[in-house]
Amino acid sequence: MRDTSNLSKEEQNILQIIKTVIDPEVAVNIVDLGLIYNITLYEENKHIHILMTLSARGCPVGDTIMQHVEVAVKSFWTDYEVEVELTWEPQWTPEMITDEGKAALGQ
Amino acid sequence: MSAAGLSTKNAPSPMVVLPHYALGAIAFIIASILLFFAAGDLTTSYIGPKVLSIVHILILGWVTMIIFGALYQLIPVVMEIKLYSEGLAYASLVTLTIGVSMMTWGFWESYTAPTIIKHAGGGFLILSMLLFVYNVLMSAKRTANKTIENKFIVTSAFWLLATVLFGIFILFNVSYSWVSASSMDLLKVHVLMGMVGWFMLLIIGVASTLMPMFFIAHQLNKKCLERSYILVNIGLVAGLFLLYFFPNTAWISIFALPIFIGMAMFFKYNLSAYKKRLRKKLDIGMKLSVLAFIVFVVSVILGILTIIISDIYPIFSSKIYLAFSASLIFGFFTILILGQMYKTLPFIVWLQKYQDKVGKFTIPLPNDLYSEKVADAHYYTVIISIISLIIGLLISQEIIIQIAAGFFVLTGLLYAYNTFTIILHKENATPLKKPEFKK
Numbered sequence A: 001m002r003d004t005s006n007l008s009k010e011e012q013n014i015l016q017i018i019k020t021v022i023d024p025e026v027a028v029n030i031v032d033l034g035l036i037y038n039i040t041l042y043e044e045n046k047h048i049h050i051l052m053t054l055s056a057r058g059c060p061v062g063d064t065i066m067q068h069v070e071v072a073v074k075s076f077w078t079d080y081e082v083e084v085e086l087t088w089e090p091q092w093t094p095e096m097i098t099d100e101g102k103a104a105l106g107q
Numbered sequence B: 001m002s003a004a005g006l007s008t009k010n011a012p013s014p015m016v017v018l019p020h021y022a023l024g025a026i027a028f029i030i031a032s033i034l035l036f037f038a039a040g041d042l043t044t045s046y047i048g049p050k051v052l053s054i055v056h057i058l059i060l061g062w063v064t065m066i067i068f069g070a071l072y073q074l075i076p077v078v079m080e081i082k083l084y085s086e087g088l089a090y091a092s093l094v095t096l097t098i099g100v101s102m103m104t105w106g107f108w109e110s111y112t113a114p115t116i117i118k119h120a121g122g123g124f125l126i127l128s129m130l131l132f133v134y135n136v137l138m139s140a141k142r143t144a145n146k147t148i149e150n151k152f153i154v155t156s157a158f159w160l161l162a163t164v165l166f167g168i169f170i171l172f173n174v175s176y177s178w179v180s181a182s183s184m185d186l187l188k189v190h191v192l193m194g195m196v197g198w199f200m201l202l203i204i205g206v207a208s209t210l211m212p213m214f215f216i217a218h219q220l221n222k223k224c225l226e227r228s229y230i231l232v233n234i235g236l237v238a239g240l241f242l243l244y245f246f247p248n249t250a251w252i253s254i255f256a257l258p259i260f261i262g263m264a265m266f267f268k269y270n271l272s273a274y275k276k277r278l279r280k281k282l283d284i285g286m287k288l289s290v291l292a293f294i295v296f297v298v299s300v301i302l303g304i305l306t307i308i309i310s311d312i313y314p315i316f317s318s319k320i321y322l323a324f325s326a327s328l329i330f331g332f333f334t335i336l337i338l339g340q341m342y343k344t345l346p347f348i349v350w351l352q353k354y355q356d357k358v359g360k361f362t363i364p365l366p367n368d369l370y371s372e373k374v375a376d377a378h379y380y381t382v383i384i385s386i387i388s389l390i391i392g393l394l395i396s397q398e399i400i401i402q403i404a405a406g407f408f409v410l411t412g413l414l415y416a417y418n419t420f421t422i423i424l425h426k427e428n429a430t431p432l433k434k435p436e437f438k439k
Helices: A009-019 A061-076 A099-104 B016-046 B051-079 B086-108 B115-142 B146-178 B183-215 B223-245 B251-275 B284-312 B314-357 B373-396 B398-423
Strands: A036-042 A045-051 A081-086
Touching: A009 A036, A009 A045, A009 A061, A045 A061, A045 B251, A061 A081, A061 B314, A061 B373, B016 B051, B016 B086, B016 B284, B016 B314, B016 B373, B016 B398, B051 B086, B051 B115, B051 B183, B051 B314, B086 B115, B115 B146, B146 B183, B183 B223, B183 B251, B183 B284, B183 B314, B223 B251, B251 B284, B284 B314, B314 B373, B314 B398
Parallel strands: A045 A081
Antiparallel strands: A036 A045
């Protein structure tokens, strides 16, 4: 997620928490890898929706990463229901990696 | 949590997969020890009881064993469906282990062991292969993923069946003489089907799926793979026909040309993945895999030289044929397995131990499950091993082959150390310290 300007302050906080989730194969956080597409916080419903993808369909640690996102967010927003949705659209490309992510990958 | 299409949901039980890695590591060590004691034989001929024994434990006990285990794990990854049957997978593991043990001993002690040992071993092996092939094809039937990579895997399963059936046919033909063709000529057909039809096609399919994933390389041109598939299969069919019906005819080795071009296309595809990789620094698993591809280039060169020299300078042909075979089996296949173990086994065990602990406990990363130092060490020992083996075979020097064997044993021990360290990893989770964060 390169452009976070459309996120509310609270949604940006959620993004910061998701930054603690590391892809165990590359040891880089999934926000800088560009895997998080959108975050929406619904205050009335106490619902947080996170739309994310994975770098490859065959990623063997895919649902572990998603589970980690859910657990990490829920640990701070304890009174919210957290939904992590996986999508393959648009397909992830390396261009979605942030500059920090590229630096961590050694580029 | 919506998780459609995730391979972990389809992953088989680790108890199906892990024993393959463990037994494979042990087989590699045994094969290396046998290589030491067969060094003398290898300077005089490329066929003989000890050589056949080593070839079979290496190809079946090491490479095939690991391939079975890895494929049972990978089929959910490449085909995005559950493995058809875990029960059949266990059965193929048991029969493979028994069959390989009997064949290896039966060949090594060819002059003293009863022939029934080899025949019974062969029976167990064919059962194992049938179970594997059936499992793979029934799994493949369910997948919607009709990609070129999957075509390679499914086709290789058919060639595996053909290889084993033909191998058993040769074994019985020695005793019962069903056809007049010599065992040597029939063996060439068997070897071609096995090395190219089974191994090469499978490795192309699996490596072409995994390497781009691990390199994090995108938008690769799959036309290379499609051409490779057609060329290798054309060469294979032509080769089998020529070797069976026109053995020992000059220049029939020309069938190998499309095979080598097909292999070059496969190399080109992975080279482009390497060049497009996002992770510039390679971890030990990928370092070893890249090394395997470098050895692959050497194999292709030696293979081409084998064809040219066997018709022009036959006296040298068995030496170069041995060097070519060794560079492929002890070289490319072995080193690729060494590398890809580090990309697969730690994750299998890590998921088993920690999947339900992520985000709740501080846990190690998959790479923390093994010793990086030990892996680096066997990276260097395997380089020394393969260089000495190729040279030793080319110049027929027993002592150099023994040195190579010694280094392979060392490589095997270091690799087995890491394999068992991973498999026997004890859970190490501590309560999570929540990150400092102001809401």
